[in-house]
Amino acid sequence: MLFAIIFLSLFLVGWLVCAFLPWLAVSVATRGNAGLGMLPMCLFTGVVAALAVPLLVNDGWTGVWLSFVAAIVAPAVLMAVRRFAASAALTPRPPLPTSRERGSVDPPPAKPAEGRE
Numbered sequence: 001m002l003f004a005i006i007f008l009s010l011f012l013v014g015w016l017v018c019a020f021l022p023w024l025a026v027s028v029a030t031r032g033n034a035g036l037g038m039l040p041m042c043l044f045t046g047v048v049a050a051l052a053v054p055l056l057v058n059d060g061w062t063g064v065w066l067s068f069v070a071a072i073v074a075p076a077v078l079m080a081v082r083r084f085a086a087s088a089a090l091t092p093r094p095p096l097p098t099s100r101e102r103g104s105v106d107p108p109p110a111k112p113a114e115g116r117e
Helices: 002-029 038-057 061-090
Strands: none
Touching: 002 038, 002 061, 038 061
């Protein structure tokens, strides 16, 4: 029982280190602008992806090595999506045209119902 706990905790530490590497690379590349809030998300994403490989894909030694690859790739994809979404949110967009600018005609005003005033 104790050996199984040690074995699993070593895997967990290895997955956490692998999940930390993409965040560290982006943080160094952007001079600390990777976002401290993204660190727990990267770690969580890496561990979930690493756990999913042996459970869903391959449970042999190939699956073990693929889980470490997944622990690196999944947070890297998460950081790339975040960077892409952040840059897309910062680009200025022209305002939407109003109905008059589009050339559409406003509907005529409604007539009051007969008998009611």
